[in-house]
Amino acid sequence: MVSSTAVEKKSELNPRTTAYEFAGPVGAALIIVTIPLTTYLLYFGCSQRNGCPPSLASIKNPEILDTLQRLEFWKGLWDTEAALMYLAWYAFCVVAWLVLPGDWIEGTLMRNGKKMKYKINAFSTFLLTMGVTAGVILRFGPESFTFIYDKWIGFVTASFVMSVVQSIYCYTSSFFGDKLLALGGNSGNFIYDFYIGRELNPTIGSFDLKSFNELRPGLILWALVDISMACEQYVRRGGTLTDSMILVLGFHLWYVADAVYNEPAIFTIMDITTDGFGYMLAVGDLLWVPFTYSLQARYLAYEHVELGGVGTAVVVLVTFTGYWIFRSANGEKNDFRNGRNPKNLTYMNTKRGTKLLTSGWWGRSRHPNYFGDWLMALSWSLATGFNTPITYFYPVYFFVLLVHRQLRDDEMCEVKYGDDWKMYKKLVPYRIIPYVY
Numbered sequence: 001m002v003s004s005t006a007v008e009k010k011s012e013l014n015p016r017t018t019a020y021e022f023a024g025p026v027g028a029a030l031i032i033v034t035i036p037l038t039t040y041l042l043y044f045g046c047s048q049r050n051g052c053p054p055s056l057a058s059i060k061n062p063e064i065l066d067t068l069q070r071l072e073f074w075k076g077l078w079d080t081e082a083a084l085m086y087l088a089w090y091a092f093c094v095v096a097w098l099v100l101p102g103d104w105i106e107g108t109l110m111r112n113g114k115k116m117k118y119k120i121n122a123f124s125t126f127l128l129t130m131g132v133t134a135g136v137i138l139r140f141g142p143e144s145f146t147f148i149y150d151k152w153i154g155f156v157t158a159s160f161v162m163s164v165v166q167s168i169y170c171y172t173s174s175f176f177g178d179k180l181l182a183l184g185g186n187s188g189n190f191i192y193d194f195y196i197g198r199e200l201n202p203t204i205g206s207f208d209l210k211s212f213n214e215l216r217p218g219l220i221l222w223a224l225v226d227i228s229m230a231c232e233q234y235v236r237r238g239g240t241l242t243d244s245m246i247l248v249l250g251f252h253l254w255y256v257a258d259a260v261y262n263e264p265a266i267f268t269i270m271d272i273t274t275d276g277f278g279y280m281l282a283v284g285d286l287l288w289v290p291f292t293y294s295l296q297a298r299y300l301a302y303e304h305v306e307l308g309g310v311g312t313a314v315v316v317l318v319t320f321t322g323y324w325i326f327r328s329a330n331g332e333k334n335d336f337r338n339g340r341n342p343k344n345l346t347y348m349n350t351k352r353g354t355k356l357l358t359s360g361w362w363g364r365s366r367h368p369n370y371f372g373d374w375l376m377a378l379s380w381s382l383a384t385g386f387n388t389p390i391t392y393f394y395p396v397y398f399f400v401l402l403v404h405r406q407l408r409d410d411e412m413c414e415v416k417y418g419d420d421w422k423m424y425k426k427l428v429p430y431r432i433i434p435y436v437y
Contacts (some may be wrong), residue, residue: 013112013180017187018273021408025201028195036160036282039291040077043152046295048302048392053390056414070132075323079154085147086158089224093216097207107267116201118208118267120270122215122260129220148228148289149301156291159218163283169196170209170277174199174252197276210277211267213285215260221290223256228254229297238305243312244305247298251319255376265334270409294382296391305385315382322375329361329368348427350420358427367409370402374432406431 038141061086101188102121109115137145148155171194174181185196230249234241271281307315308376335342336357346359361368374409377395384391410431414421431437 010045014186015183017184017193017388020187021184021191025189025192028192032195032279035288039156039160039287040153042292042295042390042393043156045363046299046388052299052303052388054125055188057349077153079151079157082151082154082160085151086155086162090162090217091222092335093125093212093220094207096128097121097212097216099126100128105264105267108273110200114436116208117206118211120263122220122263123257125216126220126223126257130225133224135232137227142231144229145231146235147342148225149232150299152291152298156287157351159221159287159291160283163279163286166209166213166282166286167279170202170282171198173202174276177370182274184274185276193276193278195279197278197281200276202277210281211272213270213277214266215263218287218289219256219259222293223253223277225290225294226297229294229301233300233304233318236302242300242304244383244385245297246301247307247312247315248300248380250299251376251383252294258323262330265330266336268334269319270405274412293394295394296380299384299388299391300394303384303387305383306389307383307385311385315379318382319376319379322377323378324372324373325361326369326372326376327374331360332357332360333369348420348424350417352417352420356417356420356424358424363428365432366425366428366433367402367406367432368434370406371434374399374402402432403437 020027022031044050045054097119100121102119102124104117104119107116107118133145173179181198182197182200185193185198185200187193226249229243230241232247275281331342332345336345336347336355343360345357346363347355347357348354357363365371374395377398381392381395410421417424
């Protein structure tokens with residue numbers, strides 16, 4: 001029998017969520033539906049067969065409604081072979097996490113007075129994956145790696161099913177044992193808590209599901225998807241790649257490699273420290289990242305855009321500028337959090353005893369890293385040219401996401417720092433883009 005004292009302590013540690021985000025349960029329900037729907041629509045609305053976007057005449061074609069009413073269409077979203085391949089890929093990532101060497105580091109201090117320990121070997125997993133992939137392509141030819149392009153919908157469905165299964169497991173298991181819940185995911189409303197994530201750090205032994213999914217199965221799969229798209233273009237063109245495909249492939253591989261190489265940096269971001277692991281992060285990590293972030297590469301697999309020298313130079317300049325801002329801003333923040341200040345940046349002391357940077361990149365805006373990240377996203381779309389607006393979906397979506405994250409962060413900081421945050425906003429008035437927003 002559980003004592004009343006133990007129940008009181010648990011309720012103090014895991015208080016009820018009293019404020020909703022994402023427009024509450026109704027907004028959460030809409031997002032639960034629209035994320036997979038958008039992923040499918042980006043395929044059917046931007047493909048060689050249907051056009052990118054489809055013509056107005058084809059959209060009004062009565063055959064579309066007739067197709068949607070056929071059971072065969074819905075059955076066609078499932079591909080057993082693709083599902084088994086995806087399951088094997090996920091298992092490979094788990095085994096790589098288990099057997100590849102890596103340091104164990106501590107995360108931030110949680111409100112229960114403990115620190116999670118995380119195994120750092122995402123970069124080793126990425127290198128192993130790239131090595132195996134290169135070996136397959138060299139041994140069997142580029143045509144052997146076009147199967148992701150060929151089985152696109154099957155892989156989308158498989159990753160979606162994996163996301164839902166994990167979301168259900170994490171939500172159900174959060175009610176058993178002495179679990180630390182996310183402050184924002186304990187509202188008591190099933191739809192909202194299922195979406196936002198009820199348990200802060202779902203684990204199986206020492207295996208942390210949230211940090212594992214953040215960088216491995218979805219992010220590295222994004223790189224594999226891009227390679228498959230490049231192989232498809234290479235085969236179609238008889239042994240050559242366009243300059244646009246080389247740029248997109250190079251930028252994406254670089255972005256993924258940089259993220260997994262800097263794995264320790266993720267343990268201070270909101271996803272890890274604040275959000276629970278539920279549908280929002282599961283479907284975002286496993287479905288959204290690999291199959292929407294690769295939209296430009298999939299478009300270029302069949303639409304062979306040539307940029308030329310000037311176009312290539314512009315795209316490279318934009319992405320390198322974005323990377324410079326993103327990486328140098330994060331470097332300043334990480335140095336400062338670890339007690340180093342090599343640039344002698346100025347800062348503001350708060351009543352909590354913590355410090356807020358007021359110079360360098362963090363003196364120009366409160367989220368300069370977001371601006372750099374967005375510039376890189378824009379450059380990926382610029383590489384596809386201007387024949388269709390669909391390939392610019394990602395930078396538009398990403399800007400909305402970053403603004404939303406900034407608003408969430410500002411709200412939490414206002415609660416955390418009180419009047420000090422108001423003073424800080426006067427010192428650093430711009431939110432993301434200096435002198436603009």
